[in-house]
Amino acid sequence: MEKLYPESGVELNPFVSKNYDKLMNILSFGKYKGFIHRAIRDMKIGADDAILDLGCGTGRNACLMMRYLGNQGSITGLDISGFMEEQFKKNCSKYPQAEFINHRIDLPFQLEKTYDKVFISFVLHGFPQNIRDNIIQNAYHHLKPGGTFNILDFAEFDMHAMPFYYRIPFQKGECPYAFDFIERDLKKMLSEFGFSHFEEHLYFRNYARLMVAEKIS
Ligand SMILES: C[S@@+](CC[C@H](N)C(=O)[O-])C[C@H]1O[C@@H](n2cnc3c(N)ncnc32)[C@H](O)[C@@H]1O
Numbered sequence: 549m550e551k552l553y554p555e556s557g558v559e560l561n562p563f564v565s566k567n568y569d570k571l572m573n574i575l576s577f578g579k580y581k582g583f584i585h586r587a588i589r590d591m592k593i594g595a596d597d598a599i600l601d602l603g604c605g606t607g608r609n610a611c612l613m614m615r616y617l618g619n620q621g622s623i624t625g626l627d628i629s630g631f632m633e634e635q636f637k638k639n640c641s642k643y644p645q646a647e648f649i650n651h652r653i654d655l656p657f658q659l660e661k662t663y664d665k666v667f668i669s670f671v672l673h674g675f676p677q678n679i680r681d682n683i684i685q686n687a688y689h690h691l692k693p694g695g696t697f698n699i700l701d702f703a704e705f706d707m708h709a710m711p712f713y714y715r716i717p718f719q720k721g722e723c724p725y726a727f728d729f730i731e732r733d734l735k736k737m738l739s740e741f742g743f744s745h746f747e748e749h750l751y752f753r754n755y756a757r758l759m760v761a762e763k764i765s
Contacts, residue, residue, distance in 0.1 A: 557723030558674030603671035
């Protein structure tokens, strides 16, 4: 797949796409599973929620979210990777209410329905700021009034103040857009698009965060 944003670390190569979940487990020294469980619990998913997952990846997160959903709940995952599509469909095969759509999230788009929750996990940091703005706008357009945008990603922190054993893997493994993202005020960014009533949950020694932002009207 050709990269639209050559410096992006979220437009994944085939090896990383095919082995994404395993790599996350290894790179986090086995802590990823517990972390993602906690973050999804903190989203306070309701049984009937319709959830839109932007850059959904392998469906690992969708399967965890499905545990909170009843028969009326649903998940729509959007992603551009064929490798991710294959894994999503396999992983979520027992959940008929989990669908995958091969769709870009970085350009303005309009799906036919609106959602109670929009979720985006470790995707937003990987784009230039004007593209992050497109994604936030897409999330806003696809939420029902009172719905929430749930952003699981790096928190705001000073990379140079990190202990070396965290800083070196972060500097080597992440893309320049991530270095920019951690210095930005996410609440301010979201407020500019009309989001408010923020709730924050911090994980991984405060280097990762779930930001929950509400669409008021
Ligand atoms: C770092 S992975 C995160 C996957 C998943 N959200 C998770 O937390 O496990 C980034 C994902 O974003 C997808 N992606 C990258 N650029 C995209 C775009 N423009 N539109 C939709 N998906 C995109 C990739 O294919 C990949 O699945």
